Amino acid sequence: MYERKELYDFFMERTSELTEDWYNKMDHNHLHGVYASNDKEVIGRLKQQNYQFHLLFCRLFLEKDEDFGALFENWLEELASDIEHLLTPIYEIIEQFFRVEDQYLELIEKFYAENVAGAGSEEVNYWSREITKRLGEIVIRFVRENALQTELKLNAHRETILKLSCPVIPLMKHSALLPVIGDIDETRAKVILEHTLDECAKKKSIIYLLTCPGLLPLTK
Secondary structure (H helix, E strand, C coil), X not given: CCCHHHHHHHHHCCHHHHHHHHHHCCCHHHCCHHHHCCCHHHHHHHHHHHXXXXXXXXXXXXXXXXXXXXXXXXXXXXXXXXXXXXXXXXXXXXXXXXXXXXXXXXXXXXXXXXXXCCCCHHHHHHHHHHHHHHHHHHHHHHHHHHHHHHHHHHHHHHHHHHHHCCCCEEEECCEEEEECCCCCCHHHHHHHHHHHHHHHHHHCCEEEEECCCCEEEEEC
């Protein structure tokens, strides 16, 4: 009833066309981040990511429900951790998912109109619901992965900033100065201690902590 193999072949033959059509009809002048880039390398990677999506999504017509979502794990992680996508507003990325959904819905109607004699609305409606459902699941998983990758990036930047706020300055052969400015909370204290001990071990130095009262030996 629902021509799975025929649909799979129909869409697979159009994967490159889908990607080019998607990119060429994009309103680049009113978008940001990865979608507004003029860098050929960035554009090429964006198209490749979209093309890989189609190769995976076409499996919708073959895979069992429980197997379909697992296909996208690596793709979603790669997309969500891509720096160009991290610099792109999340609502614009979701909007592009919806544009892809429209492409599939249009092709479903085209397939049944041109290839299945006497096909009724039941077949079209079935696959339209499946496409909408699966795209929705992928969008939700992407948003979660994007939030995770954003948090990881922020934590890495925060730790770098904290380390830069406690520089170890060499004084003489076996001594160094650690100037500390500003409030020290639990997180900053942990970073200062770890960073200082690491520098102390590397330089085999006594490190002095510069505080308002004066110089105090911290560790050896």
